[in-house]
Amino acid sequence: MPAGKSKSLYRQYIIEEYILPEEPFYIPVQDEVEIFEAAFEQKIPVLLKGPTGCGKTRFIEYMSWKLGQRVAGKKASKDGARANGTGLPLVTIACHEDLTASDLVGRYLLEGQETKWIDGPLARAVKVGAICYLDEIVEARKDTTVLIHPLTDHRRMLPVEKRGEILEAHDNFLLVMSYNPGYQSTLKDLKHSTRQRFVSMEFDYPPRDIETEVIAHEGGVGRDIAMNLAKLGEKVRHLKEHGLEEGVSTRLLIYAAKLISSGIPARRACQTSVVWALTDDHEVQRSIEEVTSTIFP
Amino acid sequence: MEDEYDSPSLEAELQRFPASVVSEYHKAEREAKRRLRPEDLDAWAREGIAIAQHSFRSWEAATEYFRATPEVAARMAFPQLLSWARWGRSLSADSPVVSSSFFRASPQVLNYIEPESIGRWATYGKGLYKGTWKSSSLASTYFESSPRLLQFLNLNELEELIGFIDTLAEKSYDLANECLANADGVFSKVEPPDRRSFLSLAAVLARSNWRDIKPFFENGSRSLVYLEKSQRSRFLSLAERLAKDGGGNAIGFLLDASAALGEIDQSRHVQMLGMAERLADVCPPAVGEFLRNAPQVLVRVKDQYLELWFEEGVKILRENEDGGLAFFRLESGRGERVLESLTNGVQLDRIKEIMTMYCRALSGRPVELLPTQDLKERGIGWNSSEQPTTEGNNIYLPAFVERYGSKELNFGWFKVIATHQVAHMEFGSFEFQFERPSSLFADQDQRMVIAGASSNGAHDPVTDVQRFFDLFPDRQLAADIFTLVEDGRIDHRVKWEYPGLRKAYEAVQREAVAQRQEPNTLPLRESLMEVLVRLSLEDPDVLTVHAELREHIEAIASLAKAVQRFDATVEDTAEVTVRIYDIVSQTPNMEAIPEESEERTTDEMGQSPDMEALQQLIQELQAGGKGQGDAPPKGRVEEEYNRPQRVEFRGEFKPELVQALENLKQDASKSESDMRQTGISPEDLKQMLQNSAEIEISEVEQGEIDRSMGMFVDNLINEAAKQQAKTQQGTQFAHSSDDDQPLANQEPETFLYDEWDFRAADYKPRWCCVREKRMEEGTQDFFDKTLKSHSFLVAKLKRQFEMLAPEKLRKVKHLPDGDEYDFDLVVESVIQRMAGDTPTDKVYWRRNKIQRDVAVAFLLDMSASTAEAVDEARRQFDTWDFPDDPRDYMAWLRTRREEMSRRTYKRIIDIEKESTILFIKALEAIGDSYGIFGFSGYGRENVEFYVIKDLDEKFGDHIKRRIDKITPMHATRMGPAIRHAITKLDRQEARTKVLFLLSDGRPQDRGYSREGVEKEYAVHDTRMALNEARRKKIVPFCLTVDRSGHDYLKTMCSDMGYEVVTDIHSLPERLPALYRRLTL
Ligand SMILES: Nc1ncnc2c1ncn2[C@@H]1O[C@H](COP(=O)(O)OP(=O)(O)OP(=O)(O)O)[C@@H](O)[C@H]1O
């Protein structure tokens, strides 16, 4: 496969070259930034828990950028040069049931007459020192998850069985997993031996004022509308376990904001991006609509 | 002339009779001599002798004859007197007793009838005499009660009454006698124009339902008073018509229908009866149903729509009688829809779910929405059944609202009043803390200052609100001010926080304003309070106020508006209350100086929110007030003060009680030892209640206050304990998937379901109430024993089921990408290439995970009949768990013998339980998700639904212990239980869903069949419920051990799976086999 940037039609990156070019927008809610920095410093893998769309991915993007600055800064001060202002590479792997060890580590491919070894994304992240983000880790099969065990203890290495090799992790390599404890069934639980290799950070939807800022920024709406959306979010989340399986995500609120900013009336925007997106239960829909119409004129 | 009256010879003849005859004769003779001609005198006396001679006891009649003579003779001429005597003689020929009664009653009777009617009157009595002892007693009752009866009845009516009594006597002399004796009391209550109809109905009843006569006599007249006067006889005729048509329970009709009409405005009775009569033409039994439910219907539909609703019912009645009956009984889905479409009103029931979630969303608390009546009935201080309110946990709203001409508007009203109540919770009205500083007055809070000055620590205050109100000499005034200011704050906050609701909210506020009096029409103090109301409603309109109050109002306005900010707190309200109280309490309630009004808008009032300046103003006012306060100047008199009228949409606000309840609740959660130190004492509580302005005990006398306070205290404490228990459970529930603690006396969760009425071909809306409870826990023994005694079967089952569970991982070949190469394919590919073909790139294989995706609900019949023993005769050495292997066989024999010796007999329920246990074993092996539920119950309001294992619950020892507690209970109402199981399954995501119904017999329950004989009703409803399951893609399957069950299963399950197990012992084996069939 041809690597590198193509000419014009689309952009593609080699996995380990995917580096955030500028600072992602992220507002810290608590001390999560400090904790993550400390974990990175100490090379402790991190587990992010939290409901969908509450900013976990964004946080990782932000941290990879921020840590990149720091690493560059250190290097720069060592070399006496100026920091170059990019982030660490961020390798994201979406986990699913059929994800196999080969998918992560790498495999032989036939190319012409020969076989050729291709590193999997995890191996590449290990080599270049990227932040490797395993999204929705519980979706992966248990036999796949054990693969990361040697990477996530003091050994910090990745065995590549098929090639009879062991990869030692780059200093900047950090493994991060996410998991949403909300809707996972009892069947899908993390093994303790996996779980206890990570420090856990609990994420939740940001409080009203921060969420307002986020919505205003991301959705391109004024503070008032953003505030009302955040309020709606707060109210709807009260219904969790009283009719809703999940509260409304910041992401959905941002969608609503975006629709509003392109001219859709607020109540209608909420209907499509909040009410209907959340539930099919007619009664619950009606009651959320009532909440919407109480908040939005 | 003298000689014609031969007194001595008469005397001699009379001597043959007992002395009383003679003495009465002598007494009468004196009077007779004055009245009668001598020749007549003799005839008169001879009649007496003739009477006395008649028979052995007829001298008694003669005595009465003589005794009555003076009075009777005074009223009639001699020929009439003689005729009277002859009637008596003729009666005494029948029965001296009757005759005596006749004579005895005569003088009084003559007060009511003409002498020439004596014959008629006597004839009726004579007619009653049939030659028997009982009939003579009835006839004499007739005569004796005549004077009383004739007060109310004329002779024609009396004739009719006797006709009826005569008929009745054919059925029961006792009853006839009793009715006759009491008839006067009855007729005294029936108005003259209605007596004919009343009697006519009585006659019909005597012929058709004579047993109804007594209740009819006892209550019939009383029921008439409910009716509009002119309609009473019409109503009676209607009842008569229904009774003639054999319309069942006439008395029931009479009582219920009249009581129902009593609830309806009398001006509508003509219309109602007109409709009822029309209905009687179509279907007599429907009349009662119609009238009985009419009040309820009228609450919901307005005048002209009533007719529309009625016509719809008549139409249905013509198509299908049962459907129509259900319609008028308000038990049909169609009827409900018709009503719903005809009314603009909104029923709380209808919107409850939506509004509950709405309120929960806003408040973030698990509030319930209940009708206000509920709270009233708890007797904890809330007395209104209309006013919206909250006791801090739930929200109480009126059951029905029809204020406006459209559903939308009425719903909007609900939304506004609910939001106001929620807002009290959300924005902290009840979280008032005495010592928390306000935000507006910074360090000038007055509460502590006053408290320091006047510490009267007789009782510990129970709540902070109480402590606050204790600061004021006039608690009621302080509470009123506090309520208005706080409501103003809350309303403002709602509008600020919820812009979408602003429009509707303001409309409601404007409406409230429109209903109020102008402040300048009121005496001074009331006027100030009214201004405060207007300010709280943020009424921007022009207000006419007394000019002399200008400064007062200025100050009050500044204060009241100060809390109308998004960040004001309840403590700000309190501080404002202190200040406004100072102003208002200084203002005497006297007539204003006339013609000194000025117009202000609330907008321009109170433009000086500078607190310091305000404080200045208040002090000046107070100083000024002091001067004039005591004696109203210039002969102006102080008038009695009336509290401002309540603002309707805000309902009742009782922060003191809410806090008390909350504090009690906290007490209830503390341990005993904590309690002793900090708990609220009943005395303190009582003290609080006594002083509280929030409790209105109307019309009680001093002595009773004490008692009712005691009652309040008890009720409050109970209520708090109940609520506390509930919250505790709530939290326990939330984190307790594998908590084995028994949830003792847990309030069941309730669910309402429709029921299918096959005759009406319609659902009865919200007909059954399913109460879901978690099964209690017993011991594990039953479970373990069952496993032990069926160990072979268990092993076998497990094997079978494991086979049933497909390979967890299956190898899939021919993939372009995968775990590994498939070497065969690689070789092939290489060969292809060499041959010049396009080589295949699908050379990988991969393990794919295949999951069973099944959810099963087991529904066990726990009806009383499952306590029956399994037929011992059928019990043979079953072959089902007969092991082939000789060693196994020996072991089997051993356990088998143990089992035989241990249990003498097994009940059906035991078999059900054993099967369940085997199932669990099997299902745990293949990992399907399953739930086990038991049901029983009594009546449609109490369908008990026991959760033994919920679908998402993990299996554990607690489940084993719950199985132990499965026992025969009450009846079997399958429909709602099935529907509830459907609801549960429907929430599951599995691809295959199965509902397994294990029962022993027919679906039977009180009211689950008509007149208790028709099984079809139950069977059809069950069938419908099973159909509903299929519509939700759930496979239903019924299994029964009722040997005669085949017929009804055929109706119930026709095209669905069902099986009748003839040998109950084969159940444990049959189940798994069936299961395999159903889920594969
Ligand atoms: N604190 C925050 N600062 C900035 N943006 C935020 C913050 N919290 C949430 N967001 C916004 O929320 C949106 C969704 O966040 P994100 O995609 O990171 O969710 P997630 O937690 O990764 O969800 P999922 O578990 O579904 O992947 C993003 O657009 C992000 O901008």
Ligand SMILES: [Mg+2]
């Ligand atoms: Mg994400």
